[in-house]
Structure formats: C-alpha cells, structure tokens
Amino acid sequence: MKVSIQRFLKLNIWLLLLVPLLGKAAQDIERIVVSGGSITEIIYAFNEQQRIVGVDSTSVFPSDATNKPQVGYVRRINVEGILSLNPELLLGEADTGPEKVLKQLQNTGLKTHIFSENDNLAGVENKIKKVAQLLNVEEKGKQLVNHIAKDRNALTHLLSQVTSTPNVLFVLNLRSGQPIVSGAGTSAHEIITAAGATNIAATHFNGWKPLSTEAAMAMNPDFIIAMGRHGQDKVADLASIPHFKFSNAVKKNQVLIFDGSYLLGMGPRTPQAVAELASKLHPNAKLPNDYQFSALQSATKVESL
Known part of the structure; x- marks a missing residue:
C-alpha cells in the first residue's frame, strides 16, 4: 500500500509538471509566418501583430504589415x-x-494550418475563431465576431428594402485595353450576389475571362465595379x-472603385465592404440609423470595439 501511495504521489507530481507544457503550445507561439492578407488583418485586429515574423505580398492591410519580412506571393511562398x-x-x-513547398515546410516539423474551408464570405467568422484558437486569444475572437455581426445585420436591414436587382459587371483590371471580368464561381461573384445584385457575366462563363467589345456592349451593365486605389483615374x-x-454604368456615373483587399479579402473588413457596396448599388435603401462604417481607413482593433 505504501508503494502504491508513493507511485500515486509521483504520478500526480509528473502530471502537475506536464500540464503547463501541454497548455504552452498555443500560448507561447510567438513567431508566426502568414500567407494571406485576411489572416494578417485578423491578427492585427486582435492587436497580436508582434507575433508575426513574416508575411506574403498580399498582406497589405494595415500598411504596417508591409514592413514585415516578405516570404513571397501567397501562391509561391519561399x-x-x-x-x-x-x-x-x-x-x-x-x-x-x-503544395510541394507546403510539404517541404511540414517535413521540417513546422506546424502549419491552411484555411481551405473558411476562405469565403460565409466563413469569415469561422476563420476568425480558428485564428483566435490557434493564438490562444479566444476572447478577442469573440469580440471581433460580435463586431462583424453589426455589419451582417446592417446588410440584412438594407436588403430587406430592395425590390429590384441591378446588373453588375466586375472588372479586375485592363489587359492590353481588354477588361478581365468575373464570371460565376469567383469571390467577386459571391460578393455581388451577397450585395443583392446580379453578376451579368455569370450566365456566360465561369472564372475570370477577357471580355470582347461586342460582349460588353451586349451586357450593358447598370454598374461596373473595379479594383483600384485611385478612383477617378480608374x-x-x-x-x-x-x-x-456607351454603357448605362458610364452614362449614369455608376462605376464603383473599391480597394481589392477590402472588398475581396474575405477578412474582418469584408462584411462591412459588402454593406457599403450594397448601399451604393441600392441608393434608395437605407442602412440602420445607428450604423457607421468603421474600418475603412484603419484596422479594426478589438480593444476599441
């Protein structure tokens, strides 16, 4: 019996020493490399950016993130x-x-997490929760999700007043004078639909495709959405x-310019960006009186919510 008690005591002492080590993994992860602008935005929104030691070239918001060491483009990390x-x-x-690079990194023992299931508008909150869990800051994750709920509710309020859906064409860029536009199955298509409009190119093709002059004239969009930071030039x-x-969009001055990471980033600012887009596509519908756009110029910091 005496031996059993000694073994019991030793086991409990060992467990007491082990528990802090088991709980250490997430809490003590202080060196994080990020491949993807939305994840960088989330970590900055948590005010945990000091833990980021490197970012990819799509991590452009907030601007401070561009000062971090670079590890290449998201699809070609180094x-x-x-x-x-x-x-x-x-x-x-x-x-x-x-994929080859990811396997090489994993073979070195580097812990990796790829957000393959939450990289869309519907999955923004789940992505935030997962990042919060991995960084052991679940409470900050809850606060940010609650903040985004205001954007979701504002969009629902506005769309409840909408009686018609405008035809929209999304232009990614101009290539040799030819517009590259969004068909079905793209992030832009998802955003247009969420904002209560019709992606006029979606019935013609999937993905991103160049558009001929004849096809563009036949579509004659009510609105054109384009990516850029210098609106009037675009x-x-x-x-x-x-x-x-000669399109309705140009005749009626309905060419809308949005920052790409804001509207298509699928990060914590995207639900607000969709609400803003919807307010422009449906000018007669109103957002809630107490709702304000709060993340246009700077990162949404959890502690200020």
Missing part, C-alpha cells in the same frame, strides 16, 4: 525565406502553395474604352 525567420507556425489561406480608364463607353 521555403528558404520562411525557414530563415525561425517560425513556430505557418498560417495560410486556401491558395497558399505550391473611372476615366474604363469610361474611355469602347467596351463601356
């Missing part, structure tokens, strides 16, 4: 560049790759090409 930062964790969006460019020169 093994040597990442390992040189001595990371403890790699967090990546669904298109992080190539409006002038689109209005001058024959594809859109």
